[in-house]
Amino acid sequence: MTQIELEQFRRQVGSWLASNVPNAWRPALTNAEQGDFVELQKAWFTKLVEAGYATPHWPEGWPGGGRSLAEQKVIFEEVARADAPRLILYFVALYHAACTLFECGSEEQRQKYLPGILKGEIWCQGFSEPNAGSDLASLKTRAVRKGDKYIINGQKTWSTMAQYADHCLLLARTDSSGPPQAGLTYLLLDMKSPGVSVRPISQITGDDEFAEIFFDDVEVDVADRVGDEGAGWAVAQATLASERGLTLVELTQRMRYGLNILVGTLKSNGRLSDPVALADLGCLIPKVDAACALADQYLQKRINGTEQVGDASIVKLYYAQVLREFVALGVRVGGLDGQGDSGFMRGATQETGDWTLDYMNSYNWSIAGGSNEVQRNIIAERMLGMPREPKSWQLGE
Template sequence: MNSTVDSNNLREEVRAWLTQNVPQDWRQAMTGTDQDAFVKAQRDWFNKLVAAGYATPHWPEGWPGGGRSLADQKIIYEETARADAPRLILFFVALYHSACTLMEWGTQEQKEKYLPGILKGEIWCQGFSEPNAGSDLASVKTRAELKGDRYVINGQKTWSTMAQYADKCLLLTRTGKSEPPQGGLTYLLLDMKAKGVSVRPISQITGDDEFAEIFFDDVEVLVEDRVGKDGEGWAVAQSTLSSERGLTLVELTQRMRYSLAKVAEVMRERGRASDPAIRKELGALIAKVNASCALADQYLLKRISGTEAAGDASIVKLNYARTLREFTKLGMSISGLQGQYFEDFTRGGSQETGNWTVDFMNSYNWSIAGGSDEIQRNIIAERMLLMPREPKNWQLS
């Protein structure tokens, strides 16, 4: 049986499973609900995906559903987007950031200690960003002082997704002074139930509390829970951040493409389906969305063939963030005043829920999360176009 037939069979298999298992009316159930109900729904959906082998197709062979090729993983993500299944927001860090970091950098003991727990539903958060160290992770100041067989941690992290529910944390700390400053960072695995850890959810303008601040007051982490060597945290963190690229962007761009129907539906509801100006805007948006999908597909093909270059992921991410902004802006514009009314948001959805005001505000997240638009442009300019780096201490005259 050739690979094309195999791929077709896999697509049919995944599509049939999703038809039977995606929770019916999950969007309605998750609209206006509280976090506890959301967490329960996420756990139920996670357990189904793990049992079917669709939660970890990117894990190595030997794990449930693991060992699949990137091409097969792409099919699973495309079909998940097509079925409008809930996104595993609560388990995203565990399944990708934590697992992929441990598989690349972790010791055998760390893999045996932590990976099975992820499949059992342990929630992980990411402790990277700080009040004065967002996209510029080299400015991290949370301090980890080595005392005997453990590190003692003091400091603060912010914008940590779902940290209030997390069992474990991927923690980037400063253990020494270095020039460049990246050399003084160390990567640790932290128990969120450890003494001295406190979490404070951040209330957003949408009414959500997706993010949280984490405070560390003489928190202890054993040396055996360090990933990589002391001072090697920057390199480990880059692996963590790159783990979500590719397949995630394929899924998100495909979700946006399938959601174009929502824009057309609003046009009909508002009696603007024949408005030539709006039809022109929609046509331009369709072209941009299709281009985003093509860029994501091209990027994944480069990863499959081993021809990925530095900056390729930045192009896809930057393009997606800009297109998503235009997508939600058009939906809000077509909806008129009604589209600006406050409505309860949908937990576990993507950025194209049809609640246009919330979607538009949330679209700005993608201009920052995973590296701001400015950072992506710098990467493209410096690593792909080989333009000179900005001087460190420049100032306007």
């Protein structure tokens, strides 16, 4: 697609968004019940699917699929520019589940599960555990094969929207005799199966976006295993890789949009003539621009086929740092009003203008998408060639 054609496509997407983004969704979802948020997400998802803008990253032949990375980038940029709600409820389904099935699943699994995603089925991710967060290789949830079934016992935590999920991407241990990564198996689990129980986690922000999942003798068909038994670590890497690139473009672009909210706070508090506040804003703006540029550069590398291990880690690490500075400035210029809680806004990113909550939420991005510590290790070891950090099992612990 030529640059002229891309600009025509951009205008087409922008025009559609101008007519279809839910009106006044921000105030409607401030202090809203979780159920109201879920209904708005389902309605917005249906609109995007029908327009072909929910699945541009899917392969050609699927509704909305077959778009180039450049076209996908246009869609994400315009969605951010239009200040549309984020598809938080469907993120795992659209990216983690779909991309895993396209890359590692069987044709039977794709035909079984992908049409359901397009119809609105919700997925969650069952990777992290109370003692296995960034170090997934230490997870304890067991999957024991009995005939054509796996019997699952264990616990997962920090699973986004698991209380509403129809299916779960589950990483479980089938072998403990060798290196930890070698004993993991990847399964597709029906969340309505007997023995599955979900407990939402109430956060300090007032949200219950995450949940714990408990498995008590839950049965999963062997046919719902993705890849070979014991190959779950490699499949999980494909899952985690699916959230890179376009997601980073969207988040950085939304942060750029959030500058308008920050300037609005300065205006409302009479701080537009405050030299200190303006100096801080002047320092922040180029950092936001740099985050956007890094995300664009990373995506261009993917388009060109020159992406290197660690490129995504640089973008994610810098985004988390700039986001913290962004919302911290919001707290500082918000004055006494900025210290209060005006209500959690569902479906938004961290730059909502409720700066105290935004600041607390910004700490999520020290962990989400891979903890900052893990990203630094990837950059140090895989890009800079520094010695690898020893694992506990290598030390005999």
